[in-house]
Amino acid sequence: MKKKVIGLIDGQSGNIGSITKAIKDIIKGRPYQLKIIKSHFNYSSFDKIILPGQGAYATLMSNLKRFKIIKPLKKYLENNSSYLGICVGMQILSNQGYEDKITKGLGIINGDIKKFRNKKLIIPHMGWNTINLNKVDTIITNSFDKRDFYFVHSYIFQNIKKSDVLAFTLYGQKFPSIVKKGNIYGVQFHPEKSHKHGLNLIKNYILKS
């Protein structure tokens, strides 16, 4: 049986140790293989791509350009292939980010990445917070509703169509914590740091989609 190929993009945006380990544990003994993507890649040879990210939007975008990942990634996403973006890996699906300066994003999900509106909030939004599901699907099942996940970010998805928001979280305001368009998923929190519910989410993404 041909193994499904999971690509994990290393955009030099935070360390990929935890997510690598999580994926390896999940696919152990199963017909999958993990490939780390660090430069230009053939987008048609991957069944799934995961992009974790930390830090700034502009930094991740410029790293992806510098490593020649951006073009094949865009093609891959435009084909509606299976993708999971984590934190900044989700944010760059938007049209543009407003962190430091305005940076053009991948433009896959309409919306902008802007700072939390409430100036009195403690920023970054750091710690465990609850996700509230708008709807469920094969990956984001009911079992995740009202569960806590680990967040660390200062910017959020805004001006997004309600139909692209799978779950939202409250921190001074409502903001999207899971977005989805076709086979493309994005989570604002870090499932790889979110103990058992986080690992279950990654597991569902890999095995059920």
Place this chain on the structure above:
Amino acid sequence: MLKTRIIPCLDVIKNKVVKGVNFRNIRVMGNAVEMAKYYSLSGADELCMLDINASYQKRKTFIKTVESIAKVINIPLTVGGGVSDLSDITDLLNAGADKVSINSAAVKNPKLIRQASLRHGSQCIVVAIDGKRHKDKMRVVIKGGREITKNELISWAKKVQSLGAGEILMTSMDTDGVQNGFDSNMLKKVTSNVNIPVIASGGVGSLEHFYLGHLTRSTGLLAASVFHSRKYKIKTVKKYLINKGVPVRL
């Protein structure tokens, strides 16, 4: 709603968790990897580990311990102790730390905070501040409280925020190790002057102390002895806090 984080802290020499005040009467409390795994499984929201004897020859073993711990937990890991420059920070992040805490090195060279946050992102740069009252003023101290710096506590806290720190780990040397509770007064002064997250540290001895710590607007509550000695389980603390109306993750 954002939950208040309960953070066990491991003071580590090589691969052992130790307890001791200012390097005296050091007692081994257990194996660092085993204890980290236990805390992750039993509901800790985050883990903090500090190399309290960051000498050159022991550093390698410590970093190996960080690697081993990162492999067995799936909650965020903050690592500090003896971080002196950018390469130390990179080494710890590569070993699997999610956040690195800088203390004395930031006092000696504040630019390090900016350089580190530009390179790795604010979210992984924690500045640990040790505060102490001295001649009616709150001052920043280093070397476990033995050296009083010229920095006034609140202006230093504001400065580390402006330099790009993502979080402050605030320890009061007036209450640390005494188990009479957090230094509420000092913590409130800090939290009301910055708007990055503050982790309260130093002085927890009872359940009520956790609640009082929460009231200082600190979003993380750090404790060592009460957990290592098995006086309280993390679940016990969280159940207590829930009954008090504090949001925590169960």
